[in-house]
Amino acid sequence: xxxxxxxxxxxxxxxxxxxxxxxxxxxxxxxxxxxxxxxxxxxxxxxxxxxxxxxxxxxxxxxxxxxxxxxxxxxxxxxxxxxxxxxxxxxxxxxxxxxxxxxxxxxxxxxxxxxxxxxxxxxxxxxxxxxxxxxxxxxxxxxxxxxxxxxxxxxxxxxxxxxxxxxxxxxxxxxxxxxxxxxxxxxxxxxxxxxxxxxxxxxxxxxxxxxxxxxxxxxxxxxxxxxxxxxxxxxxxxxxxxxxxxxxxxxxxxxxxxxxxxxxxxxxxxxxxxxxxxxxxxxxxxxxx
Amino acid sequence: xxxxxxxxxxxxxxxxxxxxxxxxxxxxxxxxxxxxxxxxxxxxxxxxxxxxxxxxxxxxxxxxxxxxxxxxxxxxxxxxxxxxxxxxxxxxxxxxxxxxxxxxxxxxxxxxxxxxxxxxxxxxxxxxxxxxxxxxxxxxxxxxxxxxxxxxxxxxxxxxxxxxxxxxxxxxxxxxxxxxxxxxxxxxxxxxxxxxxxxxxxxxxxxxxxxxxxxxxxxxxxxxxxxxxxxxxxxxxxxxxxxxxxxxxxxxxxxxxxxxxxxxxxxxxxxxxxxxxxxxxxxxxxxxxxxxxxxxxxxxxxxxxxxxxxxxxxxxxxxxxxxxxxxxxxxxxxxxxxxxxxxxxxxxxxxxxxxxxxxxxxxxxxxxxxxxxxxxxxxxxxxxxxxxxxxxxxxxxxxxxxxx
Numbered sequence: 001x002x003x004x005x006x007x008x009x010x011x012x013x014x015x016x017x018x019x020x021x022x023x024x025x026x027x028x029x030x031x032x033x034x035x036x037x038x039x040x041x042x043x044x045x046x047x048x049x050x051x052x053x054x055x056x057x058x059x060x061x062x063x064x065x066x067x068x069x070x071x072x073x074x075x076x077x078x079x080x081x082x083x084x085x086x087x088x089x090x091x092x093x094x095x096x097x098x099x100x101x102x103x104x105x106x107x108x109x110x111x112x113x114x115x116x117x118x119x120x121x122x123x124x125x126x127x128x129x130x131x132x133x134x135x136x137x138x139x140x141x142x143x144x145x146x147x148x149x150x151x152x153x154x155x156x157x158x159x160x161x162x163x164x165x166x167x168x169x170x171x172x173x174x175x176x177x178x179x180x181x182x183x184x185x186x187x188x189x190x191x192x193x194x195x196x197x198x199x200x201x202x203x204x205x206x207x208x209x210x211x212x213x214x215x216x217x218x219x220x221x222x223x224x225x226x227x228x229x230x231x232x233x234x235x236x237x238x239x240x241x242x243x244x245x246x247x248x249x250x251x252x253x254x255x256x257x258x259x260x261x262x263x264x265x266x267x268x269x270x271x272x273x274x275x276x277x278x279x280x281x282x283x284x285x286x287x288x289x
Numbered sequence: 290x291x292x293x294x295x296x297x298x299x300x301x302x303x304x305x306x307x308x309x310x311x312x313x314x315x316x317x318x319x320x321x322x323x324x325x326x327x328x329x330x331x332x333x334x335x336x337x338x339x340x341x342x343x344x345x346x347x348x349x350x351x352x353x354x355x356x357x358x359x360x361x362x363x364x365x366x367x368x369x370x371x372x373x374x375x376x377x378x379x380x381x382x383x384x385x386x387x388x389x390x391x392x393x394x395x396x397x398x399x400x401x402x403x404x405x406x407x408x409x410x411x412x413x414x415x416x417x418x419x420x421x422x423x424x425x426x427x428x429x430x431x432x433x434x435x436x437x438x439x440x441x442x443x444x445x446x447x448x449x450x451x452x453x454x455x456x457x458x459x460x461x462x463x464x465x466x467x468x469x470x471x472x473x474x475x476x477x478x479x480x481x482x483x484x485x486x487x488x489x490x491x492x493x494x495x496x497x498x499x500x501x502x503x504x505x506x507x508x509x510x511x512x513x514x515x516x517x518x519x520x521x522x523x524x525x526x527x528x529x530x531x532x533x534x535x536x537x538x539x540x541x542x543x544x545x546x547x548x549x550x551x552x553x554x555x556x557x558x559x560x561x562x563x564x565x566x567x568x569x570x571x572x573x574x575x576x577x578x579x580x581x582x583x584x585x586x587x588x589x590x591x592x593x594x595x596x597x598x599x600x601x602x603x604x605x606x607x608x609x610x611x612x613x614x615x616x617x618x619x620x621x622x623x624x625x626x627x628x629x630x631x632x633x634x635x636x637x638x639x640x641x642x643x644x645x646x647x648x649x650x651x652x653x654x655x656x657x658x659x660x661x662x663x664x665x666x667x668x669x670x671x672x673x674x675x676x677x678x679x680x681x682x683x684x685x686x687x688x689x690x691x692x693x
Contacts, residue, residue, distance in 0.1 A: 028549070032551070035551060062545075062563070066546060070442070072389075072420065073388065073389040075391075080396055080399075080400075081400060083393065083396065084393065084397050084400060087393070087397055088397070094393070094394045094397040094398075096329050096332075096393070096478065097332040099393045099394075100329070100330060100331060100332045100333070100334055100478050100482070101332050101333050101334075103393065103478060103479070103482055104333075104334055104482045104485065104486075107482050107483070107486050108486075109483075109486040111483070112483040112484075112486065112487060113551060113552075115388065115389070115483075116388065116444070116551075116681065116682060117388055117389075117442040117444075118442055118443055118444050118680070118681070118682040118684060119551065119682060121443075121546075121684070122551050122682035122684075125546040125548045125683065126547075126548045126549060126551075126683065128548075129548045130546055130548055131545055131546050131547075131548050131560070131563065132545070132546065133544060134443070134544065134546055134684065135441075135450075136441070136443050136684070137440045137441065137442055138421075138422055138440065138442055139420070139422045140422070142437065143440070146437060146439060150439075150454075153457070153461070157461070175391075178417070179420065181406065182413040182416065223437065225435060225436055225437035227426075227429055227430050227433060227434060227435055228426060228430055229426070229427055229430040230414065230426045230427065231350055231410065231414060231415075231423070231427065232410065232411065234410055277422070277426065277437075278426065278437070279437050
């Protein structure tokens, strides 16, 4: 059914923001709830909406693939402070020995799960029983294009019948705010947003075979790269949506494009990106509904 | 597939060897790289041992992951060029890289009221610990790669996925050659604390070399390792045309999602079996052709019997005839860098008709009743090997390697 020239269509799209939606119905077992971090919740909720919009069952199985990007690893200020408690010696200097002892005593094992970069992928795969091929990467908007391209290869090669493709970012925390303060030029914390966007991608043939109506069609995309040493050279990010949309005036990281597609009205959506990681990418989508 | 994909360059920086030859010799000799932690004062932590890289050179960006990756990539590239010519066309990097684990001393500085970030870009980015996603750009720049690096974060399967992706890029004609592998270093206070709190680490502090005991009845977890391994992969016809030495052929890549537990494998080994079977299917191969399996073999209570079960289900009546070796018994668990180190181990041992041992396996777990090559290496002719990596978060990847 698939071929190297197959058109790629979006048959479902969903997004989520912090503080809304109930993921409990989607978790494989209720006790997984205690391991959920904010970016996991965002991812599960957005993926659920995309899958439902595509009229697919919530149990996708072996022929479904997962392609996703996560933002920078989050950590809350109070958790970081807890790890540093009682780590200064009598001179007020940081003591590694004191830190090792006290951080061990204070460390909550849940934090390990919350900082696992592939944790959102786990929650999406387990919630929707996705057992097929995957590609999970991080952390800037250009990486979404690399995930998208891997997905296109997989669909056209027939390694998956459908793909759940998206990104999730939790930027409402001290660690991510710090990360963007230190980049040059820095990003102000007011610009940082948290959210997730997911798309269901299929070949046009596969979508037609199951009677699915495309939400959007990927008309074209390009990816280029400016080789650079990030320790010596930095770039400002330039990201443009035409027409302007919900992600035009803030920084949503790699989630910006899938969120924009999920929220776009009918018409052509063009995206152009010059990322701080040297990835330059463009895409054009024909949104049907 | 339109192109066969071969390995023409190998580089390693690992706890028991900082080049492929010493790594191979130490694997065959059963020499462990584990010892007391020297990189920081582990004080009263329950685990005070690790398999550290013995490295006294300078650190690039004060980051061991980046430093090891650059050195392994340099070795692999030089090794691929030994014939006097370089791989043809533009290269591209695909690498598995580990979690962010932050530097506690910097974290303490951050909390001071008078804290200010340094002015200089490099110092700003190094502060707190350089983010893992910068490393691939640093390595790509060193080699002038003009396509964006692919960065895999599938936990312990990361570098298997990286090498698998390289194989696909080349096999499908999208790249003529690639650099693939993985790097990690979680021998840090927070790395050790995080895994200790999950009861995943061995606490046999008095005998570090005996601490990693995959498939043993008394296994209690892994020894944290660190290091990097890189491969140069290219089209067979290109390698032959330029007279490059060929160390092996990647003939299949399969992966799967367990969709089950974040820190426990599917109880029937479903995802592990899927990964192995898909790797074989990818190469048009049959389980009867498998001569050796390099196991994921973490020495955790849950992994080893489930991996054994999956191998039995794959191999059927031949299960007890196919040796399964555990590289982690010697180099510890390098997390995102582990798979690449194990693929290298498989290739270098295959080329001298040996299979390296699983150390410390005196008393096997009754649920682990296969041939794990206990204690000593053995001569073994291998044509086809599978290398398994089954990650936290239920991501499983298998690479099939053939001797040419």
